[in-house]
Every structure is written in C-alpha cells, then in structure tokens.
Amino acid sequence: MSRRLSRTWWLRSPTSGVKVLEPWPRLRPGTPSGFTHWVNMPRTIEVLPDRVANQIAAGEVVERPASVVKELVENALDARATRIDIEIERGGKRRIRVTDDGVGMGREDALASLNRHATSKIRAASDLQSVGTFGFRGEALPSIAAVSRLTLQTKAESDPLGTRVRVNGGTITGFDDTPRRRGTTVEVSTLFFNAPARSKFLKAVGAEARAVSDVVSVLGLANASVGFGLTSGGRVLLELPPASDLTARIAALWGREEATTLIALSTESDGIEVRGLIQRPDAAKSGFRRAHLFVNGRPFRSPALLASVDRGYRTTISEKVRPWAFLYLRMPPGTVDMNVHPAKAEVRFRDAAVVESIVEEAVRAVLTSDSSAATLDTQLAPPQLVVLEPRPPRPGRTREEESQTSLFLSADAAGSAGAAASPDIAASSGTAASSGA
Ligand SMILES: Nc1ncnc2c1ncn2[C@@H]1O[C@H](COP(=O)(O)OP(=O)(O)OP(=O)(O)O)[C@@H](O)[C@H]1O
Ligand SMILES: [Mg+2]
Structure with a gap:
C-alpha cells in the first residue's frame, strides 16, 4: 500500500528549532516574531479517522x-x-x-x-x-x-x-x-x-451459541437478582428468574443437585474479602469443572488464582479432582487494575501473592470445618446466601462510590456473590441449556 505524503508548513526559529503549525496554514500572513522563515516539509504520519x-x-x-x-x-x-x-x-x-x-x-x-x-x-x-x-x-x-x-x-x-x-x-x-x-x-x-x-x-452456529450462553451464565452469576432470558432461533436456552441468593442462581443454571454439593466460604484479611461457594470434596470429580472468579463484581480469568484454590484442597483430595469454585473478591480501591485487557478479561492485583495465599487459606479453612464433613448422602440444605443488592448509583457517581461493586451475602451466611468472572469463559462452561442453536 502506498503512503500518502502530506505537506505541512513548519516555522523555523533560531531558539526553539522547528515547530509545526496547526491547523494547516493555507495562508501565511508573514513570519510571526521569533521565527526566521517558513519551511515546507513532507509528512507521512496522519491521525487515523475515528x-x-x-x-x-x-x-x-x-x-x-x-x-x-x-x-x-x-x-x-x-x-x-x-x-x-x-x-x-x-x-x-x-x-x-x-x-x-x-x-x-x-x-x-x-x-x-x-x-x-x-x-x-x-x-x-x-x-x-x-x-x-x-x-x-x-x-x-x-x-x-x-x-x-x-x-x-x-x-x-x-x-x-x-x-x-x-x-x-x-x-x-x-x-x-x-x-x-x-x-x-x-x-x-x-x-x-x-x-x-x-x-x-x-465457529459453527452451535459453538457460537454455546459461547453466548456461557457469557450470559457468567454475567448471571455476577448479578443473581437480575432476570435473564436467552433464546437462540426462538428456542429458549436460558431462563433465569431473579434469584434471592447465589445458590438459587446456580441451581437455576445447573440444577439443584449440583447446587447442594457446594459449601460457603468467607474470609477477610488485609482489607481483602473473599466469599463464595466451593464444592464439597466428596462431590468433586475429575475432568470438566465450573470455576468462576469475580473481583469487585467483575468476572476475570486467573489460572494462578484457581491453582491456589486447588492447593487449598490438596491435603483433602487428589490432584486429578477438579472441584467447582465460585469466588467473589472484594478489593480496596487502588489494589486491583481492571484496565489491563481490552475485553477486561484479566485484572492485575497490586500484590497477587497475598491474594493467592488468602484464597488458598480460605479454601483450606472451610474444608477443615464442619460444613465440609457432611457427605452427599446427608443431603445438606443448600447454603442460603442472601444477595444484598447495591442501591443504584447517583448520576455522575460510580457504583464503587456507592458501594455497589459487588453483591454481598448476609454476614451469617458465609458465602458470597459478586460479579462473575469466568476464569476461562470458553473453556469453563457449557451451560445446561446451551447445547444448540
Ligand atoms: N443499555 C444501555 N442503557 C443505557 N445507557 C447505555 C446503554 N448502553 C450504552 N449506554 C451508554 O453509552 C455509553 C457508551 O457505551 P459503551 O459500551 O461504548 O462504553 P462504556 O460502557 O462506557 O465503556 P466500555 O467500552 O468499557 O464498555 C455508556 O457509557 C452509557 O452511558
Ligand atoms: Mg460498555
């Protein structure tokens, strides 16, 4: 492709060298003071149109x-x-x-x-x-x-x-x-x-529809109180009524049976809150897993953080087993950078090692507590994780300013909801109703 050469008039001054004059001076009414003469130079750099x-x-x-x-x-x-x-x-x-x-x-x-x-x-x-x-x-x-x-x-x-x-x-x-x-x-x-x-x-229609369904599921996990409907070619793929808690949303997505295999965890350390649901060790299987991470209400990918979840399980289950995990982090302002990826799929923590160790410890602690001791046979009632929705922000204020970034679970229910992050949207889901288009 040939480069179009523009010509721009520059002014030369003995003190400040050459200066470009913008906008393009079609008429040159004499030489301004401080400059000695005009120079006409070729230019190849252009600002792209919007x-x-x-x-x-x-x-x-x-x-x-x-x-x-x-x-x-x-x-x-x-x-x-x-x-x-x-x-x-x-x-x-x-x-x-x-x-x-x-x-x-x-x-x-x-x-x-x-x-x-x-x-x-x-x-x-x-x-x-x-x-x-x-x-x-x-x-x-x-x-x-x-x-x-x-x-x-x-x-x-x-x-x-x-x-x-x-x-x-x-x-x-x-x-x-x-x-x-x-x-x-x-x-x-x-x-x-x-x-x-x-x-x-x-990709093929079915694969693209599945990817859409995964995205809606993840955002649905992040916003349990919002109702979602997804149809593909007129066929209902997802119908998620507003849910009062995260477990109810998970049950609507993947069934009540799966939801009852989850236990709630909640911890706070160094101003970082970690809440969520992880799978009881006796219910975890190898192979496909659902694992979603959210920070301040936003889904994000982090293989490193998922590895720390797995480390928390290590003394309990074998390495091959891949338990489900839904973790919602709440970080103080300035400790996480959301703007590192155009699609915002990744975030950067100021101190990733601290976040990873808090998550690993939180998982380990909940697994050694009573709630994880029950087996599937005892059919524990699903944890009731009440989602406290933030109030709408005032005009001109961000949701964070209005304490609205995440969904919080009631203090007595040690679980969390927040904004959904899929560690890997494409790889991690395949929602119950997402099979075709
Ligand atoms: N569904 C909507 N309802 C109300 N306002 C909307 C809606 N969609 C977009 N807007 C307005 O249009 C603006 C531009 O939307 P756009 O998605 O391009 O940018 P953004 O959401 O501000 O940032 P980003 O590019 O990170 O998504 C938004 O800031 C918002 O004010
Ligand atoms: Mg936008």
Whole structure:
C-alpha cells in the first residue's frame, strides 16, 4: 500500500528549532516574531479517522458474537436493568438483540454513545482506581457498530418518546423518534459483514451459541437478582428468574443437585474479602469443572488464582479432582487494575501473592470445618446466601462510590456473590441449556 505524503508548513526559529503549525496554514500572513522563515516539509504520519480507529479497536473488543453479547449485557447491567433479554440467530452471526429495562438514554446521549471514547462511567483517569461499572473505556458500542449493521433504540424515563439510531459499518445512516418503554434495545445484524477476514474465523452456529450462553451464565452469576432470558432461533436456552441468593442462581443454571454439593466460604484479611461457594470434596470429580472468579463484581480469568484454590484442597483430595469454585473478591480501591485487557478479561492485583495465599487459606479453612464433613448422602440444605443488592448509583457517581461493586451475602451466611468472572469463559462452561442453536 502506498503512503500518502502530506505537506505541512513548519516555522523555523533560531531558539526553539522547528515547530509545526496547526491547523494547516493555507495562508501565511508573514513570519510571526521569533521565527526566521517558513519551511515546507513532507509528512507521512496522519491521525487515523475515528471510523478506522473504531474498526481497529473492534479487533480487540469484538472477537465473536459472544463478545458482542458480553458488551451489550454489561451495558444493560451498568444501566441498572432488572431484566435483560438476549435473542440470537445463527449463533449471533446473523442477529443479536439485547433488550433491557434500564435507565435508557435521551437523544443526545444515544448519538454520543456511538462515538469513540464516549462514556458516562468515568470522568478522569483517577476514577479507574475505583471503577464500579463493567464499562469505562467508551469503546464497546462504536467498536461493535464499526463491524456490523446496528440499530440502537432507547428511551429515558423522562422523555415522551424514544430515539432510534441506525448505523451501518460505523456510519450513522439516520435517527428518528420511536415509541417504546424505558430502557434500551440494541440489535446487531450481520456481524463482520465488512470484515470478511474476521467472519472466516467464526465457529459453527452451535459453538457460537454455546459461547453466548456461557457469557450470559457468567454475567448471571455476577448479578443473581437480575432476570435473564436467552433464546437462540426462538428456542429458549436460558431462563433465569431473579434469584434471592447465589445458590438459587446456580441451581437455576445447573440444577439443584449440583447446587447442594457446594459449601460457603468467607474470609477477610488485609482489607481483602473473599466469599463464595466451593464444592464439597466428596462431590468433586475429575475432568470438566465450573470455576468462576469475580473481583469487585467483575468476572476475570486467573489460572494462578484457581491453582491456589486447588492447593487449598490438596491435603483433602487428589490432584486429578477438579472441584467447582465460585469466588467473589472484594478489593480496596487502588489494589486491583481492571484496565489491563481490552475485553477486561484479566485484572492485575497490586500484590497477587497475598491474594493467592488468602484464597488458598480460605479454601483450606472451610474444608477443615464442619460444613465440609457432611457427605452427599446427608443431603445438606443448600447454603442460603442472601444477595444484598447495591442501591443504584447517583448520576455522575460510580457504583464503587456507592458501594455497589459487588453483591454481598448476609454476614451469617458465609458465602458470597459478586460479579462473575469466568476464569476461562470458553473453556469453563457449557451451560445446561446451551447445547444448540
Ligand atoms: N443499555 C444501555 N442503557 C443505557 N445507557 C447505555 C446503554 N448502553 C450504552 N449506554 C451508554 O453509552 C455509553 C457508551 O457505551 P459503551 O459500551 O461504548 O462504553 P462504556 O460502557 O462506557 O465503556 P466500555 O467500552 O468499557 O464498555 C455508556 O457509557 C452509557 O452511558
Ligand atoms: Mg460498555
């Protein structure tokens, strides 16, 4: 590809060398004082137009239909939805539609939301220390819109009418009024229609639908009190009514029998809270496991932290056995960096070794306590882990500021719920109802 050469006028000064004059000076009304003469120099570096930048960002944020669903559902959760419905066709390759009953947007916000780096969730870099929302980069919607045909319909409570915006491959092609109830619907059709190299890498319909189902399950684990519905080609894959506790959500996902094999753990050390559910040693099997990690309400991957869970089991069960684990960490602001991965799948702890040893100890302690001594035959009642939902944040405040980042379990129930992290979304699940499309 040939590089287009631009020419830019520079001013040369004996004291400060050469300075570029922006914007391009078409007319040069004499030489400003302090400068000796104008120099015309070739230039090869250009700032990319937003449309191209969005397409590049899409490469990191939008890998497959499941990543679109993740971003749209996270936006719905950030908008404090109580019910989120996801419909996909052909594994999401043909169509993805996410509808929420959250706060919605007015017209100006609806149009602004499609701009790169447009976000309502942070205002300054320092907000990243305590970000309590799933989103904060302001790039998901423009990235998705850059590689699809997208329609955004939304209405804020106070507006009489909603707004509908249509975007084709990153270009807004029109917007108008639309009657609708409060909330937002985003429909994404023909993902990667303008990026054939990417669509080539998509998997078969069933595999893509399973990945979508996994994403919804994980976000459902992070938000037990929110209702979720997922259909694929009109067939119900998941129906998760609002749950009062994490065990009930797990039971809705994978059955009550599995939920009763879990025991609750809870610990706090160095300002770090670890709560969650782990499998009773006598119920743990080898092979496939469900293991999900969450920090401050956000799912994340960490093979190292899962290894510390396993170390906690070591004296109890053999290395081949892979117990289920759902762990929710709550870290003080500044001790965890969420912004290390474009899709936010990974986080960086300021002191990972401390977190790992707290988790290992918490697992070991609960396994030596009475609750793990019961066998499956005794059919313990599932632990009642009451989810205390955070209050909605005030406008302009992050959820963390409003103590809303995680779901907390009642003090007497030593378990936790928070935001779901899948240590490995792709590898770790395959939800009960996710088998096909
Ligand atoms: N479902 C929704 N309901 C209400 N507002 C929404 C919804 N989806 C998006 N928005 C608004 O649009 C903005 C842009 O969304 P987008 O997902 O692009 O960025 P973000 O969520 O702020 O950050 P990130 O790129 O990390 O997801 C959001 O900050 C939010 O204000
Ligand atoms: Mg977002």
